[in-house]
Amino acid sequence: MCESCNAVLMEQCGFVERELEKVLHRFVTYGHQSEERLDELLRNVCELRSQLVAYGVQDADLSVLHQTMAKCCKEIKETVQMLASRHKDIHGSVSKVGKAIDRNFDAEVSAVVTENVWDSQERQKYLSETIVEHLYRQGMLSVAEDLCQESGVVIDMSMKQPFLELNRILEALRTQDLRPALEWAVTNRQRLLDLNSTLEFKLHRLYFISLLNGGISKQQEALQYARHFQPFASQHHRDIQILMGSLVYLRHGIENSPYRSLLETDQWAEICNIFTRDACSLLGLSVESPLSVSFASGCMALPVLMNIKQVIEQRQCSGVWTHKDELPIEIDLGKNCWYHSVFACPILRQQTSESNPPMKLICGHVISRDALNKLTNAGKLKCPYCPMEQNPSDAKQVFF
DSSP: OHHHHHHHHHHHHHHHHHHHHHHHHHHHHHHHHHHHHHHHHHHHHHHHHHHHHHHOTTTSOHHHHHHHHHHHHHHHHHHHHHHHHHHHHHHHHHHHHHHHHHHHSOOOOGGGSOTTTTOSHHHHHHHHHHHHHHHHHTTOHHHHHHHHHHHTOOOOHHHHHHHHHHHHHHHHHHTTOOHHHHHHHHHTHHHHHHTTOOHHHHHHHHHHHHHHTTGGGGHHHHHHHGGGGGGGTTTSHHHHHHHHHGGGGTTTOGGGSTTGGGGOTHHHHHHHHHHHHHHHHHHTOOSSOHHHHHHHHHHHHHHHHHHHHHHHHHTTOTTSOOOTTSOSSOOOOOGGGOOSOOOBOTTTOOBOOSSSOEEEOTTSOEEEHHHHHHHOBTTBEEOSSSOOEEOGGGOEEOOO
16 A cells, blocks of 8 residues: 555656646746847847937938837837736746645645644744754754744754864865864774774775875875875775775876776765764764654655545544554655664554553563553463463563
8 A cells, every 4th residue: 555655646746746847948948038039129229229329310310210219119019028928828837836736735734643742832842952953964053043042942052063063074075175074083083993984094095086186296295195094904905905006007197097986076975974974973863864854754654644544534434543643554664764673562463652661571472561451360461472370560661
C-alpha cells in the first residue's frame, strides 16, 4: 500500500511540476519578446529625435512630422496592448498551477493531526528552540536572533558558539580556504582519532593538491608541506604514495597526467560533508537538523495517513483510529530515519511506549507491561514462551 501511495504522490507532483514548467516557459518567452519590442521602440524614438535635432522643427514638414509622430505613438500603443494581453495570459497560467495544487493535494490535514498540540507554553518553547537551532545550523544567524527576540526564547551562548564556529569554517571551505578547518582539526586531533576520523588527513591532502595546482613554481613548497603526512603514513600509505608520485608530472601539468583525478572538484563538497559529520559528532549533535528530519518524515507519512483516513471514513470504521498520538499502520520512512531501537510486544502486537514499557521476565523473555498485567492470574505469571512460573513483581523494565 505504501508503494502505491508513493506512486500516486509522484504522479501528483509530476502533474503540478508540468504546469509550473509551462508558466516558467511563458515567463521566459514573455521576457524575451518584451525586451525585443521595447528595444525596437526605443530605436525608433531615438531615430525620430535625431531627425528633429538634425533638421529642426521649423524646417521640417509639419504634415510629415505629424504622420511620423502618429505612427510612432501607434506602435507604442500596440506594443503596450500586446504586452498587457500576454501578461494576462501568464496570470491565467499561474492560476492553473494553484488549481492543480488544490486538485492534487489536500490542504486540510487537521483530520490526522493531534488537536491543540502546540497550545502549551512549554511545547511552543521547544518548537521555537528547535527552529532556532535549525537556523544556527544553516548559518542564518541574524534570522535566529530575530526569532529569539520575537518569541522570547533565551539561547545560552555555550549552545550558540559551536554553531558560530562550525558555520565560519564551512563558509571558508566553500571558498576553498582550508586554513580554519586545518587549525580546528589540529586542535581536536586526539578526539578525531578516537572517532577514527580521516578529516585531518583529507584536509592536508586537499591543501597539497591545491599546491599542485600552482604548477612547477609550487614544487618546493609542496615538498615541504608533505611533512604533514608523516603522522598518517601507517593508515594512508597508498594515498601518500599517489600524492608524491604526482610531483613527477608537475612540469607537464597534473591535468595531463595519470594523476588528473586528483583535481576533481567534487572533493570540496566531500570535505564539507566530512567536516560537518565529524564536528557534529564531537559536539554531540546529529548530522542532520532535527527539524529537517521531522519535516521530511512528515512529508512522507502525511499522504499515507490522509489516504488511510479517507478509507476509514468511506468504510465507516470510525473506531479503528481513535488516538491520534498513535498510527493505525506502520509507515516505512526508510533506513535514513532509523535512529533508535523499537520494541513491539509479541503478545499484544503493539509498540511499547513510556506508559507501556517493555518488561524483562526472570526467564529472559520480554513482553510489554500491559501484556504482563493481562497474563497475571492470582498473583502468578506463567511465561507465554516457556513454562516458568514467576512473580510479576520480579519483572524488570528494559531501557533501549
